[in-house]
Amino acid sequence: MTLNDLQKHIKIIDTPLDINLEIPHLAYIEAKKKEPKILMFTNPIEGDKKFDMPVVMNIFANDEVVRDIFGRDLDEIAGEIESLIKMKPPKTLSEKLKAFGKLFAIKNTIPKSVKSGDCQYHVYEGEAAKLSDLPILKTWELDGGKFITMGQVYTKSLDGSVRNVGMYRLQVYDDKRLGLHWQIHKDSAHLFWEYKKAGKKMPVSIAIGGDPLWTWCATAPMPPGIFEVMLYGFVRRENPKLVKCITNDLEVPADADIVIEGWCDPNEMEIEGMFGDHTGYYTLKKPFPVMHVEAITTKKDPVFYATVVGKPPLEDKYMGYATERIFLPLLKTTSPDLIDYAMPENGVFHNLILCKIAPRYPGHSMQVMHSLWGVGQMSFVKHAIFVAEDAPELRDYENITRYILNNFDPQKVLISKGVVDELDHSSVEELVGGKLGVDATYSMENGKCKMENVAVLSDEELFEKIKALDESVEEIKQYMTDTKNPICVIKFNKTKPAREIFDKLKKLKNHLRIVVFINTPETFNPYMLVWRVTNNIDALRDVWIEEIIGIDGTNKSEIDGFNREWPPDVDTTPQVLEKLKSLGLIEGISEEELKKYQVI
Numbered sequence: 068m069t070l071n072d073l074q075k076h077i078k079i080i081d082t083p084l085d086i087n088l089e090i091p092h093l094a095y096i097e098a099k100k101k102e103p104k105i106l107m108f109t110n111p112i113e114g115d116k117k118f119d120m121p122v123v124m125n126i127f128a129n130d131e132v133v134r135d136i137f138g139r140d141l142d143e144i145a146g147e148i149e150s151l152i153k154m155k156p157p158k159t160l161s162e163k164l165k166a167f168g169k170l171f172a173i174k175n176t177i178p179k180s181v182k183s184g185d186c187q188y189h190v191y192e193g194e195a196a197k198l199s200d201l202p203i204l205k206t207w208e209l210d211g212g213k214f215i216t217m218g219q220v221y222t223k224s225l226d227g228s229v230r231n232v233g234m235y236r237l238q239v240y241d242d243k244r245l246g247l248h249w250q251i252h253k254d255s256a257h258l259f260w261e262y263k264k265a266g267k268k269m270p271v272s273i274a275i276g277g278d279p280l281w282t283w284c285a286t287a288p289m290p291p292g293i294f295e296v297m298l299y300g301f302v303r304r305e306n307p308k309l310v311k312c313i314t315n316d317l318e319v320p321a322d323a324d325i326v327i328e329g330w331c332d333p334n335e336m337e338i339e340g341m342f343g344d345h346t347g348y349y350t351l352k353k354p355f356p357v358m359h360v361e362a363i364t365t366k367k368d369p370v371f372y373a374t375v376v377g378k379p380p381l382e383d384k385y386m387g388y389a390t391e392r393i394f395l396p397l398l399k400t401t402s403p404d405l406i407d408y409a410m411p412e413n414g415v416f417h418n419l420i421l422c423k424i425a426p427r428y429p430g431h432s433m434q435v436m437h438s439l440w441g442v443g444q445m446s447f448v449k450h451a452i453f454v455a456e457d458a459p460e461l462r463d464y465e466n467i468t469r470y471i472l473n474n475f476d477p478q479k480v481l482i483s484k485g486v487v488d489e490l491d492h493s494s495v496e497e498l499v500g501g502k503l504g505v506d507a508t509y510s511m512e513n514g515k516c517k518m519e520n521v522a523v524l525s526d527e528e529l530f531e532k533i534k535a536l537d538e539s540v541e542e543i544k545q546y547m548t549d550t551k552n553p554i555c556v557i558k559f560n561k562t563k564p565a566r567e568i569f570d571k572l573k574k575l576k577n578h579l580r581i582v583v584f585i586n587t588p589e590t591f592n593p594y595m596l597v598w599r600v601t602n603n604i605d606a607l608r609d610v611w612i613e614e615i616i617g618i619d620g621t622n623k624s625e626i627d628g629f630n631r632e633w634p635p636d637v638d639t640t641p642q643v644l645e646k647l648k649s650l651g652l653i654e655g656i657s658e659e660e661l662k663k664y665q666v667i
Contacts, residue, residue: 068135068136068138068278068279068280068303069278069322070107070123070370072135073105073126073132073135073136073279076104076105076128076129076131076132076135077104077105077106077107078097078104078105078106078107079107079109080093080106080107080108080109080110080652081109081110082110082650082652083110083111083112083117084108084110084111084112084652085111085112085113085114086111086112086113086118086122086202086203086204086205086213087113087204087205087213088205088206088207088208088640088643089643089646089647090108090111090122090124090204090373091124091204091205091206091207091373091375092639092640092643092644092647093106093647093652093653094106094124094125094373094374094375095375095377095381095639095666096647096653096656096661096666097124097125097128098125098128098375098380098381098382098384099380099381099656099660099661099664099666100655100656100660102129102655103125103128103129103382104125104128104129105123105124105125105126105128105132106123106124106125107121107122107123107370108121108122108123108124109121111202111371113202118200118201118202120201120202120369120370120371121370121371122202122204122370122371122373123276123370123371123372123373124372124373124374124375125374125375125382126217126279126282126372126374126382127279127283127382127383127385127386127389128382128385129385130385130388132385133385133386133388133389136279136280136283137280137302137389138302138303141388141389141392141393142392144301144302144392144393145392145393145394145395145396146396147301148301148393148396148397149396149399151173152396152397152400173301175300175301175303175304175305175306176297176298176300176301176306176307177297177300177306178294178296178297178300178306178307178308178309178318179306179307179308179309180309180310180311180318181308181309181310181321182310183310183321184308184310184319184320184321184322184323185321185322185323185366185367186274186277186310186319186320186321186322186323186324186325186326186364186365186366187310187313187326187364188364188365188366188367189364189365189366189367189369190313190362190364191362191363191364191365192313192314192361192362193361196243196360196361196362196363197242197243197363198239198241198242198243198245198327198360198363199242200363201325201363201371202371203215203239203371203373204216204373206343206375206376206377207342207343207349207377207637207638207640208638208640209341209343209349209635210341210342210343210349211238211338211339211340211341211342211352212238212239212240213238213239214236214237214238214239214342215236215237215239215245215273215275215373216236216373216374216375216376217234217275217282217372217373217374218234218235218236218237218273218274218275218327219232219233219234219273219274219275219281219282219284219285219319219320219323220232220233220234220235220237220247220255220271220272220273220285221271221272221273221274221317221318221319222255222258222259222269222270222271222317223258223270223317224258224261225258225261225262225265225267229258229292229294230294230318231254231255231258231294231295232284232285232294232295232296233253233254233255233285233286233295234282234285234286235247235248235249235250235253235255236248236342237273237358238339238340238342240337240357242360243359243360244337244357244358244359244360245273245327245329245357245358245360246337246339246355246356246357246358247271247331247355247356247357247358248339248342248355249355249356250488250489250490251489251498252447252486252488252489254291257291259331259333259356260333262333263333263334266333266334267333268330268331268332268333269330269331269332269333270315270316270317270329270330271315271317271328271329271330271331271358272312272315272317272319272326272327272328272329273326273327273328273358274319274320274323274325274326275323275324275325275326275327275371275372276323276324276325276366276369276370276371276372277320277322277323277324278299278303278320278322279372280299280302280303281296281299281320281323282372283386283389283390284296284298284299286386286390287390287393287394288390288394288443288444288445290443291443296309296320307320308320308321308322309321312326312328312362312364313328313362313364314328314329314361314362315328315329315330315361322366323366324365324366324369324370324371324372325363325364325365325366325369325371326363326364326365327358327360327362327363328360328361328362328363328364329358329359329360329361329362330358330359330361331356331357331358331359332357332359333356335356335357336354336355336356336357337354337355337357338352338353338354339352339353339354339355340352340353341634343376343377343637344376344377344490344637345376345377345381345383345415345490346415346418346490346491346492346602347377347378347379347415347598347602347636347637348492348602348634348635348636348637349634349635349636349637350490350492350634351492351632351634376637377637378595378598378636378637378664378665379412379413379415379598379664380412380413380664381412383412383416384412387410387412387416391408391409391410395407395408398439398442398445401438401439401441401442402424402435402438402439404424404425404426404427404431404435405422405423405424405435405439406423406424406425406456407422407423407461408420408421408422408423408461409421409461409462411462411464411597413594413595413597413598413601414450414597414598414601415598415601415602417444417447417448417449417487417488417491418448418449418450418601418602419448419449419450419451419452419597419601420439420445420448420450420451420452421452421454421461421467422435422439422451422452422453422454423453423454423455423456423458423461424453424454424455424456424508425455425456426455426508426509429509430506431508432453432504432506432508433481433504433506435453436451436453436481436504436506439451440485440502446485446486447486447487447488447491448502449487449491449500449501449502449503449601449604449606450502450503450504450505450601450606451502451503451504451505452471452504452505452507453504453505453506453507453508454467454470454471454474454507454508455507455508455509458470458507468547469547469549469550470507471505471507472547472550472551472552472553472554472581473550473551473552474507474508475505475507475551475552475581477612477616479505479506479507480503480504480505480506480610480612481502481503481504481505481506482501482502482503482504482606482607482610483501483502483504484499484500484501484502484607485499485500485502486498486499487499487500492602492631492633492634493602493603493604493605493609493623494605495605495607495608495629495631497631500605500606500607501604501605501606501607501608501609501610502606503604503606503610519551520551521553521577521578521579521580522577522578523545523548523553523578524578526543526544526545529543529545529555529575529578529579530542530543532575532578533557533572533575536568536571536572536574536575537559537567537568537571539559539560539561539562539563539568540557540558540559540568541558541559541560542557542558542590543555543556543557543558543590544556544590544591546593551580552580552581552616553580553581554580554581554582554583555579555580555581555582555583556583556585556589556590556596557582557583557584557585558584558585558586558587558588558590559584559586560586561586561621561622561624561626562626563626564619564626564627565584565617565619565621566611566617566619568584569582569584569611569615569617569619572615572617573613573614573615576614576615579615580615580616581615581616581618582615582616582617582618583596583600583618583620584617584618584619584620584621585599585600585620585621586621586622587599587621587622588665592663594663594664595663595664595665596620599620600618600620603619603620603621603622603623604618604619604620608627636665638665639666639667641667644666644667
């Protein structure tokens with residue numbers, strides 16, 4: 068698979084645009100369109116400097132592009148994995164032949180070493196290897212610098228028995244040094260500690276581009292110790308072709324567009340960040356390992372792949388969906404009663420998961436919940452909601468929400484404590500925070516939710532009653548008032564904790580059931596409301612189940628006794644948008660949509 072195979076999905080941007088903000092801002096807007104395209108920027112510049120290398124963004128642009136990249140339906144690939152997992156010893160000749168075919172597919176997963184690769188057509192070593200020769204982007208105004216955002220980072224264990232590739236952001240410090248954002252839970256970080264303990268330098272190589280499937284494999288949540296490129300061979304039905312690097316003994320895809328080779332000293336750390344991340348917030352400054360560049364190799368005519376992250380929806384929506392489908396069979400091995408799951412992109416994946424199971428006894432969903440919270444990257448999920456097999460499709464968000472609210476009961480809510488993603492900013496303690504599980508699977512009493520209906524008022528009537536209790540309330544909006552558990556969103560001027568208003572609202576318990584507090588502009592924007600609230604709550608601190616249910620989705624500060632630094636939102640730069648608009652490059656998306664997704 069090459070870019071030529073995706074030509075029908077590519078939109079060419081010939082207008083010279085700066086690698087600082089301009090290119091990534093246009094890609095950010097493209098990803099939010101109803102029918103986004105792959106963008107190829109053929110004239111990237113930086114001030115007066117011109118780059119010969121095109122920049123390609125939004126490579127996983129939409130569902131059709133993903134289908135073309137994988138070469139077949141995602142469910143077909145998942146079905147093959149499930150068939151392998153469930154394979155039993157063959158008894159008849161036909162069963163043996165069928166089993167042979169399955170085992171042959173496994174044979175294709177073994178990486179094949181080749182003597183040369185297209186990625187080494189040009190070789191730059193020593194002083195000739197300069198990161199400034201690559202069109203590396205600065206995406207957001209508050210970013211700490213330029214970042215490689217679609218680099219496949221190849222490493223191996225100290226004894227060479229384990230190989231790994233992951234996709235981590237890489238900050239450019241200068242022509243010869245990159246920051247390695249290896250989050251503490253990631254496999255590369257575990258390998259890094261082997262070298263640190265031994266006091267040895269660690270080889271690192273970064274591949275950019277080539278077959279887009281390599282990039283997805285670098286994000287795949289494979290079990291520890293399993294080399295992710297094996298998944299490439301399984302999907303492509305051919306052995307992955309790897310070539311040895313020029314200056315270290317790591318192997319990278321032979322068809323990569325660019326390879327950056329080097330090493331890191333485990334005792335050397337440098338401040339990395341800030342960086343506008345996929346949570347829609349900046350991740351704050353923190354020390355991370357440093358890679359020293361020894362060589363850069365490229366194809367004859369390379370392109371530079373990059374992605375843009377920030378507030379949803381973005382390209383990771385489509386990458387994440389592929390991961391969902393293909394890894395469902397593996398999740399079923401630990402949770403056999405799991406039927407399906409979905410990770411909505413506006414829940415930024417690890418903040419919200421919807422699961423459909425076949426419940427067989429009370430508490431069954433809690434059992435599955437704990438199982439998922441103990442599996443690999445699923446352990447970072449903050450909020451899990453479980454529904455039964457009679458529920459609507461999980462991606463029919465309006466009807467699945469109605470189903471959940473009609474089956475919700477405070478007695479079926481689990482709040483616990485566990486690990487959270489390193490990017491999570493809302494937990495009181497870094498890396499450890501609250502987990503929320505909701506069991507909306509089975510009825511509590513004779514097939515019906517036992518919760519009594521509330522006496523629903525109009526928004527205007529309810530606002531007057533709430534405003535009379537607390538003057539800081541600015542606006543309200545009720546959602547799903549036709550369900551047993553309507554939601555009331557309250558925006559207020561935050562000069563005190565939301566808890567103080569919540570306690571007053573108990574006087575209106577006949578009219579309220581679930582109350583969500585915010586101090587940001589999402590009251591009438593349910594898509595971004597989910598994004599904001601799932602980002603901002605730590606269930607141990609911010610969920611109150613009393614006479615009514617309260618959820619504090621506000622940005623936290625010392626008002627709340629929150630002592631960590633709260634990061635800023637990832638926002639576009641108005642001057643950059645004005646320039647792109649004046650060039651006629653912002654088209655195919657309405658102003659209403661730009662406002663909805665908080666682009667403007």
